[in-house]
Amino acid sequence: MRIRVLVLSVSLLLVACGGRDVSRTMNQNKGSDTLVNVAQSWAEHYRDKNPDVVVAVSGGGSGTGISALINGTVDIANASREMKPREIELARKNGVEPVLHVVGYDALAVYVHKDNPVESMTLAGLAEIYGEGGTTTRWSQLGLEVPGCGSDEIVRVSRQNSSGTFAYFRSAVLGRNRDYKMGSNDMHGSKDVVDLVEHTPCAIGYSGLAYATPAVKMVPLRREEGAEAVLPSVSTALDGSYPIARPLLMYTRGQPEGAVKAYLDWILSDEGQAIIAEKGYAPVGTLGR
Amino acid sequence: MQTAPSATSPRRRHDLDRRNLSWYVDKVVQVLVFVGGASAIVFIIGIFVFISKEGYGFIAHTMDVAEFFTSPRWAPTSEHNPTYGALALIVGTASVTGLAMLVAVPFSLGAAIFIAEFARGKTREILKVMVELLAAIPSVVWGFIGLSILNPLIIDLFDVPVGLGILNSGLILGLMAAPIMTTIAEDALKAVPDHYREAAEALGATRWQVTRRVVLPAARNGLVAAVLLGVGRGFGETMAVLMASGHSVNLPTSVFDSVRALTATIAAELGETAHGSDHYSALFTLGILLFVVTFVINLTADLVIRGIRKK
Numbered sequence: 001m002r003i004r005v006l007v008l009s010v011s012l013l014l015v016a017c018g019g020r021d022v023s024r025t026m027n028q029n030k031g032s033d034t035l036v037n038v039a040q041s042w043a044e045h046y047r048d049k050n051p052d053v054v055v056a057v058s059g060g061g062s063g064t065g066i067s068a069l070i071n072g073t074v075d076i077a078n079a080s081r082e083m084k085p086r087e088i089e090l091a092r093k094n095g096v097e098p099v100l101h102v103v104g105y106d107a108l109a110v111y112v113h114k115d116n117p118v119e120s121m122t123l124a125g126l127a128e129i130y131g132e133g134g135t136t137t138r139w140s141q142l143g144l145e146v147p148g149c150g151s152d153e154i155v156r157v158s159r160q161n162s163s164g165t166f167a168y169f170r171s172a173v174l175g176r177n178r179d180y181k182m183g184s185n186d187m188h189g190s191k192d193v194v195d196l197v198e199h200t201p202c203a204i205g206y207s208g209l210a211y212a213t214p215a216v217k218m219v220p221l222r223r224e225e226g227a228e229a230v231l232p233s234v235s236t237a238l239d240g241s242y243p244i245a246r247p248l249l250m251y252t253r254g255q256p257e258g259a260v261k262a263y264l265d266w267i268l269s270d271e272g273q274a275i276i277a278e279k280g281y282a283p284v285g286t287l288g289r
Numbered sequence: 290m291q292t293a294p295s296a297t298s299p300r301r302r303h304d305l306d307r308r309n310l311s312w313y314v315d316k317v318v319q320v321l322v323f324v325g326g327a328s329a330i331v332f333i334i335g336i337f338v339f340i341s342k343e344g345y346g347f348i349a350h351t352m353d354v355a356e357f358f359t360s361p362r363w364a365p366t367s368e369h370n371p372t373y374g375a376l377a378l379i380v381g382t383a384s385v386t387g388l389a390m391l392v393a394v395p396f397s398l399g400a401a402i403f404i405a406e407f408a409r410g411k412t413r414e415i416l417k418v419m420v421e422l423l424a425a426i427p428s429v430v431w432g433f434i435g436l437s438i439l440n441p442l443i444i445d446l447f448d449v450p451v452g453l454g455i456l457n458s459g460l461i462l463g464l465m466a467a468p469i470m471t472t473i474a475e476d477a478l479k480a481v482p483d484h485y486r487e488a489a490e491a492l493g494a495t496r497w498q499v500t501r502r503v504v505l506p507a508a509r510n511g512l513v514a515a516v517l518l519g520v521g522r523g524f525g526e527t528m529a530v531l532m533a534s535g536h537s538v539n540l541p542t543s544v545f546d547s548v549r550a551l552t553a554t555i556a557a558e559l560g561e562t563a564h565g566s567d568h569y570s571a572l573f574t575l576g577i578l579l580f581v582v583t584f585v586i587n588l589t590a591d592l593v594i595r596g597i598r599k600k
Contacts, residue, residue, distance in 0.1 A: 063561035087563065153450040160536075161366040162561035162568070170368075179367045182377070183539040185453065185547055188531065188557050199441055202450035 031065020148201030157205030210280030392463025435533025477511020
């Protein structure tokens with residue numbers, strides 16, 4: 001996927017450089033893998049409407065986008081987590097005042113194999129599976145017998161430790177001061193998590209709601225024991241009933257102006273928000289209410 | 290090429306200062322070839338200086354050498370307790386490479402002996418081309434095979450929770466290393482002079498006796514070098530191992546366990562770390578470790594090829 005995005009951004013660059021019309025403006029947009037599909041779709045639709053503005057989109061992860069913003073090589077950084085205080089400090093040192101814009105919401109779904117009979121889980125139960133020192137290592141401890149999983153072992157599918165999704169799941173489920181248990185399978189992309197869970201009966205994994213496929217099952221989550229179990233969806237992310245939903249962010253260098261402002265305003269308009277909703281994320285603004 | 294007529298005249302020898310087109314071409318080619326040769330040295334020094342510089346911040350300030358080599362806890366992005374233990378990564382790389390060699394050595398030595406000593410004519414040509422084709426398969430394709438074919442197969446056959454691990458990546462890596470090892474081992478066998486074989490055959494030895502008693506001992510250095518270069522290939526491979534090993538920080542207790550390789554860790558994490566952070570330079574420190582190990586293996590292979598250890 002990353003390669004496709006790269007090819008796309010390179011070809012966009014070529015289009016931008018090769019075009020005879022020198023009045024074209026370029027917006028550089030980089031960051032979160034969670035947001036990359038939406039960002040690309042926004043860029044394509046926006047170009048159809050405004051042929052004079054080219055938005056070059058690339059992925060690489062929230063950290064990559066934020067680094068690029070700090071170094072001044074992009075106009076907009078996509079992020080699935082907020083900037084750390086140290087990153088903001090670094091940006092100010094470079095004369096960049098990062099400004100945050102919430103462009104949508106994403107529910108982080110917990111996926112299991114489609115044959116897994118689990119009905120719901122609590123956040124504390126998830127923390128016992130994923131967290132350091134947690135004691136849940138077998139499905140039978142949860143009273144479950146998973147077909148196809150003869151070994152009974154829970155295979156934890158996680159993300160590489162530099163991803164925004166990894167950091168968000170840690171703060172939302174494990175709590176700020178708890179680390180992940182070592183020995184999880186750390187996948188290198190949102191889609192890879194879903195792919196591995198699909199083919200592994202013993203597995204459990206977390207990834208963006210937008211990556212759900214019919215071949216895997218989403219687990220309804222309960223905030224605490226006795227609370228209502230909620231399935232992740234656009235509406236439960238929006239009304240706050242689903243416990244692990246996070247804002248999707250775009251950072252600009254200072255208050256946006258000119259072409260960047262026009263682009264962001266369009267993203268936050270109903271038209272832009274219809275595109276993010278279509279991709280499986282929760283929209284903001286009038287569409288979200 | 291167009292040259293001045295005088296260039297071909299016999300008087301040229303006396304006229305040493307005559308510089309015609311050929312003379313200039315000769316000089317230019319000499320310089321180009323020298324630059325090509327020297328660039329290898331410049332690049333290797335440049336790369337080493339670069340990774341040392343990037344890794345220095347970690348080695349000098351944060352690194353706890355004992356923890357680095359003995360702790361299996363690799364948690365560089367932990368909020369309250371960042372730990373840089375590379376033991377699980379080192380064990381992961383070593384175990385995958387070890388299994389790969391168990392797979393690759395018999396296959397590649399067998400193939401090399403067959404191609405060099407037994408196969409004749411068309412069979413040999415076809416086999417050589419096939420082995421070279423095998424070496425041309427990109428590593429990401431091998432990774433896909435591990436992820437989508439071997440993974441479900443291992444789960445079904447052995448009833449294990451996950452099919453990504455030492456077994457999967459060892460098999461993939463063994464198949465990847467085998468072609469290059471076959472080619473080098475075959476060259477080593479070909480380098481044994483034919484009169485050795487003729488002398489042995491004259492004494493009434495069968496072809497296998499000739500191979501086992503005469504050719505293999507004579508080619509021993511080259512064969513050892515072939516295996517060592519295969520080991521170096523295994524240590525350095527990234528993409529296929531990242532996809533087939535399960536990428537899990539784990540001290541393995543069986544061949545079905547998921548592990549994580551040094552190379553795969555760098556590939557997966559470097560892209561998203563902030564430049565200059567501890568995590569960033571810790572990854573470069575892993576790079577230095579890899580560089581040194583691969584360098585030692587290749588140097589040993591080179592020395593062995595040159596026969597320095599020959600008795």
